[in-house]
Amino acid sequence: MLKVLIVEDEKLIKEKLVHFPDYESLKMKVVAVANNGKEGMDYIKKLNPDIVISDIKMPLMTGLDMIENTLEYDYVAIIISGFNEFDFAKRAIKYGVSDYILKPIDIDELTNSLKNAKEILEMRKIYREENYKIDLLNVGKKQKDKNELVEKMILYIKDNYEEKISISDLSKILNYSETLLNSRFKEYTSITFNEYLNRYRIKKALEYINSNKFTIEDISYLCGFSSPKYFSKVFKKYMGISPKKYEQQL
Numbered sequence: 001m002l003k004v005l006i007v008e009d010e011k012l013i014k015e016k017l018v019h020f021p022d023y024e025s026l027k028m029k030v031v032a033v034a035n036n037g038k039e040g041m042d043y044i045k046k047l048n049p050d051i052v053i054s055d056i057k058m059p060l061m062t063g064l065d066m067i068e069n070t071l072e073y074d075y076v077a078i079i080i081s082g083f084n085e086f087d088f089a090k091r092a093i094k095y096g097v098s099d100y101i102l103k104p105i106d107i108d109e110l111t112n113s114l115k116n117a118k119e120i121l122e123m124r125k126i127y128r129e130e131n132y133k134i135d136l137l138n139v140g141k142k143q144k145d146k147n148e149l150v151e152k153m154i155l156y157i158k159d160n161y162e163e164k165i166s167i168s169d170l171s172k173i174l175n176y177s178e179t180l181l182n183s184r185f186k187e188y189t190s191i192t193f194n195e196y197l198n199r200y201r202i203k204k205a206l207e208y209i210n211s212n213k214f215t216i217e218d219i220s221y222l223c224g225f226s227s228p229k230y231f232s233k234v235f236k237k238y239m240g241i242s243p244k245k246y247e248q249q250l
Contacts, residue, residue, distance in 0.1 A: 002028040002118065003047060007040035007054035007063060008080075013105065017053055017080075020107045026114055037061030044070045051117045053110075056081040056088055064091050071096075074124070076117040080105060098249075119241065120249055126240050127206070149174070150188045153181065154196070161201050162224045167193050201225065202238045209247050216243045 004023065008014040018030055031047055034040035038060040044052065052075050054063035061069075067077050079092050082103040092100050098120055099113035153170055170193075171178045185193045201223040208219040220231030220243075235243045 002026075002050040002121065003031045004028050004051045004053065004114075005032050005034065005040065005043050005047065005049040005075075006030060007034040007037065007043075007052065007058070007066065009035050009055065009058045013055070013080075013103070016105060016107075017110075021111055021114060023114075026111075026118065028114065028118075035059075037063055037066035041066045041069055044073050044075065048073060049075050050121055051076050051078065051114065053078045053080065055079075056083070064088070067097065076120050078110075078113050078117060122240055123246065123249065126238065147184065147188045149176070149181075150185055153185055153193065157197050157200050160224075161197065161204060162222055164224065164226070165197070198234055199238065202235060205231070205235060205243065206239075206246075209243060216247065219243070 006014065006017045008017055014033060018033060023029060028051065031049060032043045034043050036058040037054070040052070040054060040063070041061065043049070044066070052067075054066065054077060056063045056079060063079060077092075077097045078099045078101065079088075079097050080101045080103060081088060088100075098117050101109060101113060152174060156170060156173070157165070167178050167181055170176075170181055174181065182193060185196070189196060191199075205219050205223045208214050208222060209216075214222065216231075217228045220228040223231065225231035225234065232242050232244075235246070239246055241249075
């Protein structure tokens with residue numbers, strides 16, 4: 001169950017936030033309710049929630065100040081406010097707030113925001129897991145039992161990932177059979193050559209998307225995919241969402 005923290009000083013709104021969304025169906029649970037940003041900050045540090053729903057204007061500390069002071073904690077924030085002011089929204093975006101909801105609160109809108117927050121958390125988890133797996137495979141640096149042939153194969157991927165490459169290309173370059181190369185690679189990395197190639201390409205694609213300098217179509221070709229459609233299919237396999245949706249959520 002995902003842990004939800006509610007930070008709100010108005011009693012009626014607080015009750016609405018606690019009782020009206022169907023948290024159980026979303027596989028979420030309200031673990032604490034804070035009356036101001038200072039109290040909310042203490043709960044964040046103590047409970048490490050997954051999602052924080054917070055008002056902006058509160059005594060002792062505002063919701064945005066609370067978020068600014070807990071940026072090192074890995075949660076998704078949903079901000080609610082009675083003020084439709086650009087400065088608030090701009091600051092909220094700066095701190096990575098996933099949604100900005102205006103009062104009076106619409107429960108359907110809040111539910112959609114919770115679903116969106118859940119997707120972001122799932123995306124972050126996949127991103128961390130895949131990067132961890134890829135890092136473990138970087139040119140044998142973290143392998144006690146190094147293998148020079150496998151290192152050459154990985155280095156070839158790193159140098160040529162943007163081109164159309166295959167195990168048959170390596171077979172000719174390294175002068176070993178495809179069968180031997182495949183078995184040796186799987187033995188030392190636990191995954192196939194093509195699997196590693198796709199993971200590395202997706203890792204590079206994430207770097208391109210995060211740079212905000214290229215279109216999704218351009219990135220697909222920069223990372224060696226035969227078409228944007230195929231790129232989207234592979235990206236969704238590893239990240240759980242399409243590259244376009246990932247880009248929109250940044």
